[in-house]
Amino acid sequence: MLDALLAAVALFALSRLYKFWSGLKTVGYTPGIRCALGARSNLGALFGTNLDSTLFYNPGSNFVWSVLRAGGFKGDTDIISVVPWLQGDPIVFVSSMEMMQQILGYADTWDKELAGIRLFGANVAMVQKEPWKRHRRVVSPAFSKKLYTLVYEESMRTFREMVDVEGWDKKQSVTIPVISDWTTKFTLSIIASCAFDFHSPWSDSNAKVGQGLPLGKCLKVAIEDAPVRLVVPEWAYFLPIKAIKRVDLAFSTLFSFMRTQVALRREKIASEDVTGDNTQGRNTIFNNIVRANVDGGKFAFDEDEVIANTFIMLFAGHETTSRALNAMLTLLALYDEEQDKVYQEIQRILPDGRDPTFEDLESFIQIRKCIQEAMRLYPSITMLAREAMHDTQLNVTNKATGDVTHSVVLKQGTRIVCNVVGIHHNPRHFPDPEAFKPSRWDDESIDADAFAGFGQGPRACIGRKFSLAEMTCFTAMLLRDWRVEVDRPEGESPQEWQRRVMTDTISGLRGLGPISVRLTKRKPM
Numbered sequence: 155m156l157d158a159l160l161a162a163v164a165l166f167a168l169s170r171l172y173k174f175w176s177g178l179k180t181v182g183y184t185p186g187i188r189c190a191l192g193a194r195s196n197l198g199a200l201f202g203t204n205l206d207s208t209l210f211y212n213p214g215s216n217f218v219w220s221v222l223r224a225g226g227f228k229g230d231t232d233i234i235s236v237v238p239w240l241q242g243d244p245i246v247f248v249s250s251m252e253m254m255q256q257i258l259g260y261a262d263t264w265d266k267e268l269a270g271i272r273l274f275g276a277n278v279a280m281v282q283k284e285p286w287k288r289h290r291r292v293v294s295p296a297f298s299k300k301l302y303t304l305v306y307e308e309s310m311r312t313f314r315e316m317v318d319v320e321g322w323d324k325k326q327s328v329t330i331p332v333i334s335d336w337t338t339k340f341t342l343s344i345i346a347s348c349a350f351d352f353h354s355p356w357s358d359s360n361a362k363v364g365q366g367l368p369l370g371k372c373l374k375v376a377i378e379d380a381p382v383r384l385v386v387p388e389w390a391y392f393l394p395i396k397a398i399k400r401v402d403l404a405f406s407t408l409f410s411f412m413r414t415q416v417a418l419r420r421e422k423i424a425s426e427d428v429t430g431d432n433t434q435g436r437n438t439i440f441n442n443i444v445r446a447n448v449d450g451g452k453f454a455f456d457e458d459e460v461i462a463n464t465f466i467m468l469f470a471g472h473e474t475t476s477r478a479l480n481a482m483l484t485l486l487a488l489y490d491e492e493q494d495k496v497y498q499e500i501q502r503i504l505p506d507g508r509d510p511t512f513e514d515l516e517s518f519i520q521i522r523k524c525i526q527e528a529m530r531l532y533p534s535i536t537m538l539a540r541e542a543m544h545d546t547q548l549n550v551t552n553k554a555t556g557d558v559t560h561s562v563v564l565k566q567g568t569r570i571v572c573n574v575v576g577i578h579h580n581p582r583h584f585p586d587p588e589a590f591k592p593s594r595w596d597d598e599s600i601d602a603d604a605f606a607g608f609g610q611g612p613r614a615c616i617g618r619k620f621s622l623a624e625m626t627c628f629t630a631m632l633l634r635d636w637r638v639e640v641d642r643p644e645g646e647s648p649q650e651w652q653r654r655v656m657t658d659t660i661s662g663l664r665g666l667g668p669i670s671v672r673l674t675k676r677k678p679m
């Protein structure tokens with residue numbers, strides 16, 4: 155018995171040793187962190203990082219932020235590897251614009267990892283190669299001026315409805331306890347109505363969509379607890395464990411909600427109630443997705459692809475935008491002089507205090523700079539992950555100069571992560587990187603191409619203009635009438651407050667911690 159046990163332990167130790175050794179080989183022996191759980195492993199995401207001993211070190215899901223706060227990658231170059239011996243894949247992390255461009259610019263060499271497919275199914279954001287071209291071909295025609303006009307109209311309508319329902323027009327000052335709850339409610343409402351023609355009134359956004367959970371709540375659980383969904387085997391859903399039941403309920407509610415919406419849309423298409431080229435642009439994202447199933451042909455979607463693409467549009471289309479809005483409004487609340495510049499721009503473009511028109515949106519240059527700067531400091535998506543399609547050479551850059559120091563050969567299948575947080579905070583690309591300076595985007599000496607808030611290359615964000623229209627409208631309407639402030643203790647500088655409160659986490663849904671802001675009417679009632 156003891157012999158059998160010893161043999162099992164020895165076998166396990168050997169298998170872990172082999173895993174570790176082959177991991178080192180996979181990453182071309184790039185120096186870095188050696189640990190128990192991988193930096194993007196599901197177990198690592200579930201457990202905390204407090205196992206702080208060398209052997210059992212868990213970099214955790216907040217790895218890129220923790221590395222930044224600990225002073226960035228060690229060594230002379232902008233590359234490290236994280237090689238686990240217990241669970242998770244070996245991964246190479248890069249933190250320079252030059253290396254990021256070698257990766258994101260070449261989809262034939264570095265394509266998406268397929269891991270996310272297990273969560274939602276095959277969709278445009280998660281498939282590779284030819285299937286990706288088919289998915290993108292179906293969804294891209296929807297992203298047109300017609301859609302952006304609709305986004306503008308819905309943003310204006312929803313903003314007015316919010317002010318009305320909340321009774322803000324009758325108040326001189328309003329406190330919002332958690333600003334991200336509010337931005338998420340707004341962005342979810344816009345994506346639901348513009349992409350899916352699903353309207354939930356501001357007063358009733360907690361309406362249940364299926365077996366007992368509101369849509370926003372389902373999405374929140376599905377994002378926050380994605381690692382649970384990935385590690386728990388299907389049979390475990392029958393166990394009476396609350397956390398597992400919660401994830402199961404969220405996902406099953408979402409799937410059944412989407413199936414119902416797809417069935418309804420199919421009926422409408424069959425009865426020709428909706429055309430793909432509706433003059434308002436309404437429904438086009440959803441319509442294109444469902445039509446690709448109904449019409450068949452070369453670019454057909456199967457049933458699962460319809461659901462998976464519906465899913466990804468809902469996810470990608472609201473949480474990212476909410477995070478960016480949340481970061482920007484908090485920073486403007488903190489930095490008075492930057493908020494004043496935005497207000498002056500609003501007064502110049504809307505001199506009579508009128509509402510902005512769709513045509514005005516491009517003129518809000520200052521707002522756009524603030525959005526970009528907030529997304530540089532606090533990117534909604536902190537890591538862009540890829541996988542080597544074949545053995546490939548990567549030119550490694552020196553941290554201080556950006557010159558190529560040497561190259562590494564990475565084996566087919568190697569996972570690589572462009573560390574957006576590290577690149578956006580790299581002082582070589584953005585001097586004084588921790589400062590909130592929207593004016594830096596006028597400075598031609600910065601590496602503007604190091605900005606990867608919406609990704610780069612062929613897989614860059616398809617919804618960039620969608621979200622910019624929405625965020626610009628929201629900000630112009632809000633700051634036209636209200637001054638935004640945070641409760642900053644006397645004696646604490648904006649920078650100190652920012653470092654103390656605006657801590658981000660990757661796995662946490664809303665990032666930046668729960669931040670409260672106060673709105674004060676610009677014109678006394």
Ligand code: HEM
Pocket residue numbers: 278279280290345349466467470471472474475476478534535538539606607608609610612613614615616617618620621
């Ligand atoms: C501030 C808001 C947004 C941010 C920060 C953002 C960020 C990103 C980033 C970084 C990528 C590239 C991911 C990669 O290279 O691995 C991406 C891709 C994508 N985004 Fe966005 N996004 C935003 C808004 C939206 C919206 C509103 C939609 C849809 C309505 C959307 C749909 C997508 C899709 C479908 C992809 C995958 C594109 C492809 O692989 O072909 N995004 N987004």
